[in-house]
Amino acid sequence: MADTLCYVGNKEPFEYTLAVISGKWKLKIIYLLACMGTVRYGVIKRNIDGITHKMLSSQLKELENESIIERREYPQVPPKVEYSLTPKGKSLLPLVQEMCAWGEKQSRVELME
Amino acid sequence: MADTLCYVGNKEPFEYTLAVISGKWKLKIIYLLACMGTVRYGVIKRNIDGITHKMLSSQLKELENESIIERREYPQVPPKVEYSLTPKGKSLLPLVQEMCAWGEKQSRVELME
DNA sequence: CCGTATCCCAAGTGATACTG
DNA sequence: CAGTATCACTTGGGATACGG
Secondary structure (H helix, E strand, O other), rough: OOOOOOOOOOHHHHHHHHHHHHHOOOHHHHHHHHHHHHHHHHHHHOOOOOOOOOHHHHHHHHHHHHOOEEEEEEEOOOOEEEEEHHHHHOOOOOHHHHHHHHHHHHHHHHHHH | OOOOOOOOOOOOHHHHHHHHHHOHHHHHHHHHHHHHOOOOOHHHHHHHHOOHHHHHHHHHHHHHOOOOOOEEEEOOOOOOOOEEEEEEHHHOOOHHHHHHHHHHHHHHHHOOO
């Protein structure tokens, strides 16, 4: 089963991905940006149920540090900041799609039982 | 960008997957079982760095409740318990593979920069 | 509007011991 | 060996206020 999966003595690829996407809200943020493209801070906040100001800020900053998302600030008053996926972030789209596909499949399976 | 991803008013598939795989150690456990097949409790513990007895127990139980893994107990002394992926768990393999592939790709990208 | 700092509580987690 | 219970503690993260 394992031959194409297990990197003997080299679990880094999997661990690396895990490190990037783990974080209470990161995948949700990535998913949202994948769906909505370029969006303002407030829009993200309103679309992620239950997230607090503090958590959104910190998660966005971490994703930015990992070059998954891009932060664009407009020099105006009141401030306007938009976030979007970087190329690296967009390269996560297959993963996101796989997650969607799996979730869909499961709901179909449940219906059949 | 969004057409194949965004389920307007229906984020359930993504959220459902998220619910299943989120948990501090779940993906690591799934990955390990994907690599090693059927393994005993103690082997899992020894192969996941930093996990405690309590955490491993609770995460295994949750994954079992979600039908991702199967628990098989042998009626002997001392006890022997083996865990493995269920069909539902195995259906997560593409996701795990995608995570591995992405991690690999990133390490190559970094080398080129 | 967006970001950060501070305070503070409680859920989550570790250590330990006990049971089957 | 595998699992559970208890207790104590750490720390994630919520509420709030202030700053740019």
